[in-house]
Amino acid sequence: MDTPGTIFIVEDDRKTRDLISAFLKYQGYNIAHATQASNIFDTLHEKHIGIVIADLKLLADIAPDFIEEAKKINPLLVLIGYSNNAHINSANEDNVFFLSKPLNLDELESLVMRAREFQTMKTPHAWAAPRAPRALCSSIIGKSSRMAALFELIEKIAASNATVLIQGESGTGKELAARAIHQLSSRSDKNFVPINCAAIPEDLIESELFGHIKGSFTGAYANRAGRFEMADKGTLFLDEIGDMKANLQVKLLRVLQSKEFEPVGSTKSQKVDVRIIAASNKKLEELVESQDFREDLFYRLSVIPITIPPLRERREDIPLLIDFFLDRFNGEKRHEVTGFSSETLGILCAYDWPGNVRELENLVERLVILKDSGLITPDDLPEKYLSRTVQVQAPAVTVGNEFPESGICLNSVLDEFENRLILQALERTRGNKKEAAMLLNLKRTTLIEKLxxxxxAYGKESETQ
Structure with a gap:
């Protein structure tokens, strides 16, 4: 069965269909396709289709009121239609996007992203109440002092309407922090509208933000609401704001100052009540100094600045995050990976994580898929993680030749040291637990509980596990 959100391509020209399919598959999307429109409603019933990309000529021949009929099957289904003269009647323009031929694949990807964001915005999110370890949402968790301070700051910020600037490296969870601020605010029952300023082509970003009126440019076949209008009374999240071009920075500054904007092609201003949360993995202060970012816009955006710490600065959260991702992916993949060995945890705690939490999440997903069941050991890890192993030897504890600049995960190192001593005692006594317990000055029952x-396990025992 197709996974939820599959993109369904309706196109009778094989070259065009294969081009769209290959491009979107490369971007990571699930694709299904058809050469005939006649059975499209049966397909919508049978498969989990989230987006339909179709030649409007095919749809017009079989279903002039396609959107109205399709919405009865899936209210969140989005149509991206294209033709030489793209036009279709629709009562709900939020569900319809248009492209003109010849197709521009960058524009197509931009519309697919917008369709996904529309569906995400209309789908309820599960948010967990703060608890120990603290969690502001289903994916922002931590017990470190850095994260505890961040949670406290977010809770205070949420009560205000002040503009927030979130900075941090890629993969640290800037959008999750923005969603947490929105969800804890008085605007939580309104839309949270994200837009990645770096992902949308330069000639489309203004229309994406402010909308446009019919006929304002080639391909503008209908009035279109922009992200500001969609976020009215809610929150607009401007991700990668540091990549915004200078001319658009001026227009954004005007909206922040006047609380109104003009759609592309319109001479009438629209009032808007939007809370702005911006984010950047670049240091905006440096961009201001190099004159690549407006100083006045920077101060408007950074009324309340937040910095998300990189994972290497909160290593004590790594085992907690691993457990969280392990539970999630075991459930999603229907696998039974029992956990990570203490030696494996020690290795992962010593790694610097340049990709931060996103890299850790991807690694756990990969390991769950490949391992299927059992315990994750160092042999299961990719080579690059093994090259940063913290060495622990017995009987004297040493961490390499000197203490690493990046620090260590103390609990994992001590746990690994204990494991090595236990296994050495069992090796010396050839697996005799009573004698091994005596060497370790432990009760036999205590040793068995630790094992x-x-x-x-040791020797034959390890082969049976």
């Missing part, structure tokens, strides 16, 4: 808890 069970740590999932450790």
């Amino acid at each position: 069970k808890k740590k999932n450790l």
